[in-house]
Amino acid sequence: MSLVVVGASKNIARVAQSLSSEIVFVQQPGSLRPEVLRDDVDELFSFDYQDEPVARSFAERVLKPRRPAAVVSVTEHGLEPAAVMAEVLGTPAVPLAVVRAMRDKAGMRRLLAQRAPHLNVPFAAPGDGDTLEELFRSPYGVIAKPVSGTASSGILLLRAPAQAQALAAQGHYLFEAFAPxxxxxxxxxxxxxxxxxxxxxxxxxxxxxxxxxxxxxxxxxxxxxxxxxxxxxxxxxxxxxxxxxxxxxxxxxxxxxxxxxxxxxxxxxxxxxxxxxxxxxxxxxxxxxxxxxGQRPAPGAGAVAAAANVFFTASPGRVAAIADRPAALPGADVVAWEVDVAVGDLVGELRSSGDRVGMATVTGPSPEACQQAAADLRPDSIVTTEDAAS
Missing domain, CATH: 3.30.470.20 (ATP-grasp fold, B domain)
Known part of the structure; x- marks a missing residue:
């Protein structure tokens, strides 16, 4: 039986191919290169799977005759479509209502207010104007975040109610008392x-x-x-x-x-x-x-006691220089190193995860050793920029 994978990256495609003899890839147009597919084994269908009626129709017309074992996704924008298709097929999956409760930040807050209020923070969902005013009594400020946002994009710290009014009018922001x-x-x-x-x-x-x-x-x-x-x-x-x-x-x-x-x-x-x-x-x-x-986390032992991913950032401007990968760090090892920009590229403001300029993975004998190694890397100085007009 085949496995349907929604929104796979190249790495996820390879993992999926190690699990099942036949994979049906469901992708946004142009998001997976054909050479990733195994000849006469895998299938690729490209369409806007976030359109729910289209996803339901695809599952009914195309997937049902293939009788797949499951539909899965590990990408944020593929979670709901995978649940929709699994619902049509009756295959094992997280129920669509649960997926939506976890993705909809306002919906999650409402459920926590009912079922686990001790874990919640004061919040104002879209349309809760009176509650929004009360949030600014917090000494730490108020967080504004898109209800279905990802990758740390669009998150703002507000200090006064007036700052929230324009965002509230857009109708898709959740406001929360900042949690220190x-x-x-x-x-x-x-x-x-x-x-x-x-x-x-x-x-x-x-x-x-x-x-x-x-x-x-x-x-x-x-x-x-x-x-x-x-x-x-x-x-x-x-x-x-x-x-x-x-x-x-x-x-x-x-x-x-x-x-x-x-x-x-x-x-x-x-x-x-x-x-x-x-x-x-x-x-x-x-x-x-x-x-x-049937895959489960198998008991085992890690290769190292501690590890850290450290992301490089840079000031806005044009890339002037890039530091070399260090041969070694005191008390830790650099096991991965990736810089996503080249000399001459433009770097913008750090507004989301996509604005970072690279990363390193370090391993060590303790969390403290990795923490110190990350600091020693000085990740804000790996990429040097200059005025874009220069």
Missing amino acids: GAEFSVESFSADGVHEIVAVAEKGTGAGFVETAHLMPPAALDASARARIEQATRELLDALGLRDGPAHTELKLHEGSIKVIETHNRPGGDGIADLVALTTGVDWRRVSIGWPL
Whole structure:
């Protein structure tokens, strides 16, 4: 039986091909090169799968006769279409209502207010004008975020109600009281409502709340705090109704209080799956794609005690110079290095993950060693820019 994969990258395509003898790829037009396909084994269909009626029709007309074992996606914009197609086919999947509850940030807040209010923050969904005024009593300010945004794009910190009015009029912004504290992300796997914590990472952020580092395991969590983070994740997933499959959850810990930032029924991006593999031995991409086929996080040991992904940033301007990959760092190893710009390219403001200019992966004997190595890299100085007019 075949496996249908929605919105696959080149890497995800290869993982999927290792799981099933036949793959049906469903892609946005032009998003997957034909050479990735295996001759006479894989099929590729390209259309706007985010159009729900079109996705339902495709599942009925094209997929049903093929009788696939499952429809999966690990990309944010493919989660709902995969659930829609699975619903038509009756194959194992996270129910569409649960996927939507996790993707719709306002919907998630409403459910938490009912089922797990201790994990929630004060919020105002689109149309909640009276509540919006009250949020600005927070001494930390108010976060404005697109209801269905991704990649840290469009997130703003507001200090006065007047700043929120224009955004509120657009009707697709969620407003939340800013939650102070250290931020962590949790990779979990659920089976029949039992939530296994696969890994926990400590997150670093820069301007505009764009993620600049992930450290696994965290340096800032003792055993007691980690246990509370893990329990909060399980309570969240129960509240949202997730019973099966992977999840990536982001939370903040401040003075013993844990608040949920957001969650997704997919693995974390930003190379977090590589950190999971390095530190736990779990092939997180394989599990996340193959769970409807019986793939599970297998017990094992990681190759290293700790690892971190560090993202390079640069000031706006034209790239003038790029530093070489260091041969070594004190107490840590550089195992991956990628620069996404070349001399002469233009670099814009850091507004989303797509504005970062590269990354490195470091490994070491402890989280503290990786944390120090990341600082020693000086990731904001790998790419040097000059005035674009120069």
